[in-house]
Amino acid sequence: xxxxxxxxxxxxxxxxxxxxxxxxxxxxxxxxxxxxxxxxxxxxxxxxxxxxxxxxxxxxxxxxxxxxxxxxxxxxxxxxxxxxxxxxxxxxxxxxxxxxxxxxxxxxxxxxxxxxxxxxxxxxxxxxxxxxxxxxxxxxxxxxxxxxxxxxxxxxxxxxxxxxxxxxxxxxxxxxxxxxxxxxxxxxxxxxxxxxxxxxxxxxxxxxxxxxxxxxxxxxxxxxxxxxxxxxxxxxxxxxxxxxxxxxxxxxxxxxxxxxxxxxxxxxxxxxxxxxxxxxxxxxxxxxxxxxxxxxxxxxxxxxxxxxxxxxxxxxxxxxxxxxxxxxxxxxxxxxxxxxxxxxxxxxxxxxxxxxxxxxxxxxxxxxxxxxxxxxxxxxxxxxxxxxxxxxxxxxxxxxxxxxxxxxxxxxxxxxxxxxxxxxxxxxxxxxxxxx
Ligand code: GDP
Ligand code: GDP
Numbered sequence: 001x002x003x004x005x006x007x008x009x010x011x012x013x014x015x016x017x018x019x020x021x022x023x024x025x026x027x028x029x030x031x032x033x034x035x036x037x038x039x040x041x042x043x044x045x046x047x048x049x050x051x052x053x054x055x056x057x058x059x060x061x062x063x064x065x066x067x068x069x070x071x072x073x074x075x076x077x078x079x080x081x082x083x084x085x086x087x088x089x090x091x092x093x094x095x096x097x098x099x100x101x102x103x104x105x106x107x108x109x110x111x112x113x114x115x116x117x118x119x120x121x122x123x124x125x126x127x128x129x130x131x132x133x134x135x136x137x138x139x140x141x142x143x144x145x146x147x148x149x150x151x152x153x154x155x156x157x158x159x160x161x162x163x164x165x166x167x168x169x170x171x172x173x174x175x176x177x178x179x180x181x182x183x184x185x186x187x188x189x190x191x192x193x194x195x196x197x198x199x200x201x202x203x204x205x206x207x208x209x210x211x212x213x214x215x216x217x218x219x220x221x222x223x224x225x226x227x228x229x230x231x232x233x234x235x236x237x238x239x240x241x242x243x244x245x246x247x248x249x250x251x252x253x254x255x256x257x258x259x260x261x262x263x264x265x266x267x268x269x270x271x272x273x274x275x276x277x278x279x280x281x282x283x284x285x286x287x288x289x290x291x292x293x294x295x296x297x298x299x300x301x302x303x304x305x306x307x308x309x310x311x312x313x314x315x316x317x318x319x320x321x322x323x324x325x326x327x328x329x330x331x332x333x334x335x336x337x338x339x340x341x342x343x344x345x346x347x348x349x350x351x352x353x354x355x356x357x358x359x360x361x362x363x364x365x366x367x368x369x370x371x372x373x374x375x376x377x378x379x380x381x382x383x384x385x386x387x388x389x390x391x392x393x394x395x396x397x398x399x400x401x402x403x404x405x406x407x408x409x410x411x412x413x414x415x416x417x418x419x420x421x422x423x424x425x426x427x428x429x430x431x432x433x434x435x436x
Contacts, residue, residue, distance in 0.1 A: 002170060002257060003045065004163040007056040007079035009107070010089035011072050011099040015119040017041065018146035019089065020057040023048075023156070042245060043252045048156040051163065054253075056082060061245040069102055074240045076103050080110040081238070082249070085162045087155065088138060092118040092129040096136060104136045113162035116141045117155050122148055171226050176347050179228040179254035180292070181282065182264035183274045184242045187294040190330035191264065192216065192230050198336060220340050229254040244274055251278050259350060259391070260288040260343050260425075263320075267293040267309065267327065271316050279317055286392040288346035288426045289323040292339070297329035322418070324425055346425025351390040354421050360384050363397070366416040373406050380404035383435050385413075394429040405432035 008016045024044040042060035046053055058075035066074070079086045088107060090100050107114050118130045121143040133141040142158060144151035171177060180188040195218075196203050202219040216227040229250070240246050255261055261282040265275055282289050291313060299305065310325055317323070324342055328335035363385045372380035381400040388394050397413065399405060414430050417423070 004051075004053045004084040005056065005082060005253075006046070006053050006085050006087060006159055007058055007083035008087045008089055009058050009072075009076045009079045009103060011097065011103065012059065012068075014089045014091040015146040016057050016059040016089055019087075019117075019119065019144070019152070020044075020055060020060075022146055022149055022152060023055055043249050048153070048160060051156070051160045053160075053163070054256075056249065061240070061243065061249065063240055063243050069099065072099060072103055073106055076106040077238070078240060078246065078249075080107070080112055082253075083112060084164050085159045086110065086112055086114045087159060088114050088116050088136075090116070090118050090133060090136070090141075092121045092126060092133075092143065095129070096132050100136060104138070108137065114138050115155065115158050115162070117144050117151075118142065119144050119146050121145055121151070171224075175224045175226055176260065176343060177226045177228055177258050178260040178262060178343050178347075179258040180262045180264050181251040181254055181278055182266075183244070183247050183272075183278065186264045186266040186269075187330045188264050189230075191262075191292070191294060191336075192227055194330040194333055194336045195227070195339060198333075198340075201340075223344070225340070225343070228257045247274070248278065248281070252281055255282050255285045255287055258287055260290065260346050261285075262290050262292045262339070262343075263323070264292045264294055265313070266295055268295045268298040271312060276316055279320055283319050283427055286427055286429070288350040288392070289320055290339075290342050290346055290425060291317070291320065291323045291325045293325065293327045294330055296327045297332045297334065322424060322426060322428075342425070349423045350392060350426040352393060352421065352423065352426075353390055354387055354393075354417075356386055358420075359387065359395075359417070362416055362420040363413060366413060370412060373404060373409055375404055378404060380409070389429075392427045392429060393423065395431070397430065397432045398435040399432050400435070402432040402434050 008020055010016055020041065023046040042057050044055060046055045056079070058079050061075055061078060063071045063074045086107060088103065090096070116133060116136060116138040118133050118141045121127060121129060122145045127143050130141045130143045142151060142155045144155055180191055182188055195201065196216060200220060204217045204219055214230055216230045218225050218227070263279045263282055265271060293309065306327055313325055314321065326335060326338055326342060328338070330336070363382065367382055372382060374380060378401065383398045385395055385397045388396050395417065410430050410432065414428055417428065
């Protein structure tokens with residue numbers, strides 16, 4: 001089952017991000033250890049007892065230059081749209097404010113469960129501050145303290161009671177799950193329609209659930225596929241649809257459930273910073289990636305244009321050097337038929353396991369060609385390499401001293417592995433460990 005989603009809403013300074021970080025715990029900092037990536041702290045996974053869920057800090061979604069009240073109204077709308085359960089956070093030290101009442105008014109209209117929490121109740125003596133909050137109309141307020149970590153267990157117990165029994169369904173391992181991500185207007189919805197409209201594609205089911213996320217199931221050459229979160233993508237016309245953090249949130253949610261991610265770029269407009277950030281999330285999540293340059297019909301071109309655009313992509317998306325690029329048009333359908341074969345290939349490589357003996361031959365040849373680095377007279381020795389995981393493929397290099405392994409030498413080994421086995425479309429993880 002896909003994980004339930006909890007969203008935190010509330011006016012600024014009530015402690016949303018403090019609570020978010022508490023619940024998410026150490027996960028975020030682990031992610032941030034990956035060099036070159038700064039994750040927006042708005043979406044992550046959490047755990048409480050046996051429950052796993054995802055959590056959104058709507059306060060982190062800034063809605064342009066809108067006035068303060070409009071911002072929190074839209075954040076509440078996002079919570080209603082995206083979450084299964086909403087935590088409505090208030091500040092016990094300030095009592096009920098008119099901004100709290102505004103948020104409450106929007107949440108009344110939601111057909112989603114709301115759990116009211118009163119934060120900054122740092123000690124038991126302060127508990128009586130919570131009675132005022134009954135006036136907001138969401139029943140019993142839960143006293144908590146984000147800074148002291150108090151009351152969170154009871155709050156999460158209550159939230160978990162409302163987790164849906166049947167959410168989005170999970171698909172079998174033989175089903176290839178892919179999604180299209182990219183900023184608004186690059187043509188994601190048009191591409192989905194073009195794929196579903198292809199001659200040999202059989203659309204088996206547009207599965208509707210009570211949730212607003214709808215996946216499209218299809219068959220091609222006897223293989224089964226699911227396009228993740230198609231309906232979420234179609235959710236147009238919301239005021240906040242074009243805000244950057246909201247597209248990031250949508251992308252993160254789709255990536256999480258995908259094997260292969262199609263990073264869609266607008267060929268007519270070219271690459272902008274936002275494209276890079278969105279692509280970075282797919283890479284970071286370890287998914288297979290195909291880069292899709294859409295609207296190629298609208299580009300004035302000669303025989304050099306494609307090559308030049310490709311160079312630009314390689315320059316801007318250094319970390320995605322393994323991702324194949326396809327230039328196509330959802331409008332004219334040109335090269336749409338190449339997408340599914342590319343998805344297949346990327347998916348195959350994503351779960352490819354190579355034979356240990358062949359792998360070690362490749363590595364030993366590489367070492368013979370380009371000697372290992374040394375430091376203060378001590379040379380790195382590589383004993384053997386083993387593949388420890390798939391999706392994405394991960395390798396451990398056993399050595400005498402991991403300190404001697406330079407990033408550039410790991411990169412060299414990765415390239416040798418790629419030369420030998422392909423792995424086009426998938427990231428590879430490679431680590432040095434000391435042989436005990
Ligand atoms: P947000 O704007 O709603 O995300 O609020 P923040 O999480 O940034 O918190 C706003 C301020 O309240 C910060 O200075 C926090 O340190 C403080 N704060 C958060 N939780 C508590 C709490 O439980 N008790 C107290 N005393 N302060 C808190
Ligand atoms: P999304 O927001 O990423 O889902 O983008 P849409 O699919 O809604 O497309 C945004 C706009 O780009 C619409 O006006 C589409 O008609 C247009 N569009 C989409 N694909 C193409 C294409 O291949 N060529 C051209 N010229 N326009 C396209």
